[in-house]
Amino acid sequence: MGRVAAAAAAEYLWQCIASRGHARVVFACAPSQDEFLGALADGRTNPVAWDRVTAFQMDEYVGLEGDDPRSFQRYLRDHLLSRLKVAAFHPLSAGKGDSAGVCRRYAKLLAELPIDLICMGVGENGHIAFNDPPVAKFDDRASVKRVKLDGACLQQQVNDGCFRSIAEVPRHALTLTVPVFRAARRLSAHVPGPRKAAAVRAMLEDPIDASCPASVLRLHPNATLYLDSASAGELSAFAQDRAIPSPP
Numbered sequence: 001m002g003r004v005a006a007a008a009a010a011e012y013l014w015q016c017i018a019s020r021g022h023a024r025v026v027f028a029c030a031p032s033q034d035e036f037l038g039a040l041a042d043g044r045t046n047p048v049a050w051d052r053v054t055a056f057q058m059d060e061y062v063g064l065e066g067d068d069p070r071s072f073q074r075y076l077r078d079h080l081l082s083r084l085k086v087a088a089f090h091p092l093s094a095g096k097g098d099s100a101g102v103c104r105r106y107a108k109l110l111a112e113l114p115i116d117l118i119c120m121g122v123g124e125n126g127h128i129a130f131n132d133p134p135v136a137k138f139d140d141r142a143s144v145k146r147v148k149l150d151g152a153c154l155q156q157q158v159n160d161g162c163f164r165s166i167a168e169v170p171r172h173a174l175t176l177t178v179p180v181f182r183a184a185r186r187l188s189a190h191v192p193g194p195r196k197a198a199a200v201r202a203m204l205e206d207p208i209d210a211s212c213p214a215s216v217l218r219l220h221p222n223a224t225l226y227l228d229s230a231s232a233g234e235l236s237a238f239a240q241d242r243a244i245p246s247p248p
Contacts, residue, residue, distance in 0.1 A: 001035065001036075001190065001192055001226050001227070001228050002033075002034070002035025002036040002037075002038065002039050002190060002192075003035070003039045003045075004226065005036050005039075005188055005190050005224075005226045006036050006037075006039035006040040006042075006045075006046050007039070007045070007046055008188065008224065009036075009040060009046075009117065009119060009188050010040060010046035010047070010048050012116075012117060012186060012188075013025070013048050013049075013053065013116070013117065014048065014049070016116045016117070016185075017048075017049050017052045017053075021052065022052045022053070022054065022087065023052060023053045023054070023116045023117065024053075024054045024056070024113055024114070024115050024116050024117075025053055025054070025055055025056065025115070025116060025117045025118070025119065026055075026056040026057070026058050026115055026117070026118040026119065026120075026176065026180075026184070027055060027056070027057065027058060027076055027080065027119050028058045028059075028118075028119060028120045028121045028129070029057065029058065029059075029072035029073075029075040029076050029079075030072075030075075030121050030160060031160045031161065031162070032121045032160075032190065032191065032192055032193065032196070033079070033119070033121055033190060034079065035190075035192075036119065036190045037079045037080045037119075038079065040080065040119075041079070041080050041083040041084055043084065048084075050084045050085055050086050050087075051085060051086070051087050052087055053086045053087055054086065054087050054088045054089075054090070055076075055080075055081065055086045055088070055089045055090070056089075056090050056092075056109070056110065056115075057072055057073060057076060057090070057091055057092040058072075058092075058118070058120065058129045058175070058176055059072060059092065059129045059130045059173055059174060059175040059176065060072050060073060060091075060092040060093070060094040060173060060174050061094060061169075061170040061172075061173050062094045062099060062146065062170055062171075062172040062173055062174060063094070063095060063170050063172075064094065064095055064170060065093075065095035066091055066093060066095065068095075070162055070163065071095075072092075073091045073092070073093070076089075090106070090109050092106055092144075092174055094173065094174045099146040099172075099174060100146070102144075102174060103142065103143075103144040103145055103146065103174060104144075106143075106144045106174075107142065107143035107144045110143055110144070110176070110180060111143065114183070114184070114185055115180065115183065115184040115185065116184070116185045116186065117184065117185065117186050117187075117188060118180075118181055118184045118186070118187050118188070119188050119190070120181070120187060120188070120189050120190070121189065121190055121191055122189060122191045122196060122199055122200065122203060122214040123152075123153060123156055123196075123199065123214075124152060124153075124155075124156045124159070124195050124196060124198075124199055125150065125152035125153055125156070125199065126199040126202055126203055126211075126212035126213055126214045126215070127153060127213050127214070128178065128181055128213050128214050128216075128217070129175040129176050129177075129181075130147050130149060130153065130173040130174075130175035131147070131175060131177060131178055131213045132147065132149060132150040132152070132153050132213070133150065133210060133211050133212070133213060134148075134150050135147045135148065135150075136178055136210045136213035137177065137178060137210065138178050138179075138182075138210060138216055139178075139179065140177040140178055140179055142177055143176065143177055143179065143180050144174060144175070144176055144177065144180075145174070145175065145177055146172055146173070146174055147172065147173055147174075147175055148171060148172055149169070149170075149171060149172065149173060154166045154169045154171075156195075157169045159195060178213060178216055181216070181217070181220070182216065182219070182220060185222065186222045186223070186224075187217060187220055187222065187223035187224070188223075188224055188226070189214075189217065189223065189224065189225045189226065190226045191225065191226065191227055191231050192227070192228045192230065192231055193228070193230050193231055194230040194231070194233065196230075196231040197230065197231050197232070197233045197234040198234060199212065199214065200227060200231050200232060200234065200235065201234040201235055201236075202214075202215065203215045203217065203218070204218070204225075204235060205235070205236060
């Protein structure tokens with residue numbers, strides 16, 4: 001799944017660079033993205049003119065410095081940026097106390113030109129970035145904001161192995177908001193594993209609503225969702241396909 005998604009993303013980035021001379025990409029930072037980012041960084045399989053690419057972070061924990069091994073900035077450097085040379089990387093630095101100022105400055109950077117591609121996941125509670133159900137707004141006026149993480153989101157960080165217990169997980173984060181995703185030219189969502197199956201079913205089969213923020217992706221004209229058999233396991237069509245034997 002990660003290799004297929006990476007090949008498609010690399011091809012699209014070449015198209016962007018060929019037509020506009022550059023590309024602007026937002027990256028998610030989570031273990032669910034390991035295989036995708038690993039394949040994307042493989043220059044032999046998926047060559048990209050990375051010196052024409054500007055990279056952005058999707059979110060970050062408040063209070064963690066960029067060199068903290070648990071920070072998303074460190075994750076992105078370790079899994080992608082240390083393996084290739086981009087034109088520019090704009091870290092979402094949430095370690096200091098001025099969250100409002102950081103959000104304003106990052107929103108200004110995002111608004112300079114359209115975002116060509118967002119490489120993303122979907123949370124166990126249906127969140128995109130850190131837009132958990134209690135704080136997600138499809139028409140949010142802000143592009144970047146500080147949010148409080150809900151209980152399911154805190155537990156996911158432990159499930160992912162990023163923290164040893166919920167007590168260690170920061171309670172707040174900075175996040176790109178839902179309108180940023182809606183405005184991007186293309187979305188590439190990579191959602192593996194059985195813990196994501198309920199969220200995948202909700203995002204595709206339940207009403208489009210902030211109770212499952214990822215459901216808004218169904219309104220995007222150029223979004224691709226990549227699943228494996230585990231994350232697709234609760235989908236009605238998938239279940240029916242597995243239950244009905246193929247004709248001889």
